[in-house]
Amino acid sequence: MFFHIVLERNMQLHPRHFGRNLRDNIVAKLMKDVEGTCSGRHGFVVAITGIENIGKGLIRDGTGFVSFPVKYQCVVFRPFKGEILEAVVTMVNKMGFFAEAGPVQIFVSNHLIPDDMEFQSGDMPNYTTSDGSVKIQKDSEVRLKIIGTRVDATEIFCIGTIKDDFLGVINDPAAA
Amino acid sequence: MSVEPFNKLVKLAARAFYDDITTKGDNQPKTGRSDNRGIAVVVLDALTRRQWVREEDLAKDLKLHSKQLRRTLRFFEEEKLVTRDHRRETAKGAKIYSAAVAATVDGHPLKEGEEKVKMHTHSYCCLDYAQIYDVIRYRLHRMKKKLKDELDNKNTVQEYICPNCGKRYTALDALRLISMEDEFFHCESCNGELVAESDKLAAQEGGDGDDNARRRRREKLKDMLQNLEVQLKPLMDQLTRVKDLPVPEFGTLHAWEARASAAVRAANGDAGAIDPSKSSQGLGYGGTSLPFVGDTKVEVDFSGTEGKGENIKSETESSSLKxxxxxxxxxxxxxxxxxxxxxxxxxxxxxxxxxxxxxxxxxxxxxxxxxxxxxxxxxxxxxxxxxxxxxxxxxxxxxxxxxxxxxxxxxxxxxxxxxxxxxxxxxxxxxxxxxxxxxxxxxxxxxxxxxxxxxxxxxxxxxxxxxxxxxxxxx
Incomplete structure (x- = not known):
């Protein structure tokens, strides 16, 4: 699920950036530092949408670095248990398949794949129905439901299922 | 406040869930003689016939060793079936309790005359019916949910086990377990090939994860679920029966004692029942005198009531004459x-x-x-x-x-x-x-x-x- 929230961060800036572009430099550094990171609490920071305010800088003793408290608006993405996501399959093996929904990695074990889909090993390992009409392989797009999340301080990993109504392949690149 | 349906519930639950509970420590050898399975049921049954009971007394009644009983009770306390209360008290304090017992279980003569001033820690226990009701419901719910989830493989996190070192992983660890060489998961510590623990409930038969095994497993789960429904039906029926009844509430040990002794006084009727010795006991015990000083009873007779009206009238007349x-x-x-x-x-x-x-x-x-x-x-x-x-x-x-x-x-x-x-x-x-x-x-x-x-x-x-x-x- 996506959220638009305000976060705060102390930015350390090297003195060489001081000048009339100070503000731009701060924002640029913030984006570089923050976008794409993941915190267990808020999820993945997708994009910074704006700066609320930049506080007074504080010169660090000894280094000359200045730290600015920056409040910024950003879009975060945090997966929740029970959430339905669309994801791209990245790897298929005997144990199931892995998929990515943006920054999130999702594993779907073979128990959570419909019973009528069989694993086919080979050059392109895939799960296929007996009549061959549906095939899950690398780069397939699937809709899945998250049934479990593992949230670490800097990492979120999910397991999902496609064994439910309206879940499964939504766009097969092979067919396209 | 009828306790009977709740007692039945407790008895059913005892037989359903605590039938083969043994409270033996694991280190002790299990000989035939020390096998104490079934004790739990006996203890629970005994508790349904009592309210607050001193554990020593209960042990005596059940002819159990008090240590054994305490172990069982501790187990039930953890299971949230029983509330316990411990307090240090003199023989006198114990007497207050026995007085309360005499009130509820009539025919218990009050033991007088033991005047040890020594403090002992006494433990009391009592069934907590409200909680028991919830605990049983929750337990049933969990059992059914687990089986059902297992049955249609919903919301279950697949577990993997390393056949070499026995280490277990869940699907959440999957990312760390994939190896570059083949398509299997590998153990982090011994690099052994992990096996999906195809299910925890049904016995593992033959090849893991192949279709046949899966189907067999499903049948087994279905059977289990069906058995659960059939065998626990009496318990579930009792739960629904009890649902709308007011739960018998004994309160804390102290409140219960106070109530019981008040009840005995009420039963005796005359004000003389509030004998000073008792009230002084109350004062002596931990300074919590209030319940034992005797309840203030206010009876208001409305002279307007039909039956008594006449008598009262004549009395007032005579008094006016007086x-x-x-x-x-x-x-x-x-x-x-x-x-x-x-x-x-x-x-x-x-x-x-x-x-x-x-x-x-x-x-x-x-x-x-x-x-x-x-x-x-x-x-x-x-x-x-x-x-x-x-x-x-x-x-x-x-x-x-x-x-x-x-x-x-x-x-x-x-x-x-x-x-x-x-x-x-x-x-x-x-x-x-x-x-x-x-x-x-x-x-x-x-x-x-x-x-x-x-x-x-x-x-x-x-x-x-x-x-x-x-x-x-x-x-």
Missing amino acids: VLPPWMIKEGMKLTKEQRGEVKQELRMDGSSAAVEFSDDKKATIENDDKKNIQDEYIKAYYAALLKKQQELDEAAKKEHELSNTHSLNGVSDTTSNRQVGIKSKRDEDEGDDDVEWEEAPVAGNSNENYKVNDLNVQADASGDDEDDIDWEEG
């Missing part, structure tokens, strides 16, 4: 006249006037003691004469009575005379005096005189009439 002592009643007071006519009032009047007389009599007796002997002889002679005289007076009085209209006065004198009838026996000695007075001043109409006459007349049948007549004369 406010007016005989000496206050004067001729002019017509108000009280009708009331005096009532029997009850008369009795009341008797009582009050009797008191007056008593004091008179006492004085009289002092004087009379010396005279007594002489009087005794004199009295006999006197009575013979008196009888005659009274009869004469009678006739005269009757005539007078018709003439005299002062009814109110008559009433007063009437009542006094009646009362005297009750008092006579003691007054025998006084008679002499009175008689003398009587003779001297018959007009004075002293009530004492009258009653003495009555006494003497006990043998003489006509006495009643005589009195009345005399009273009339006084009036």
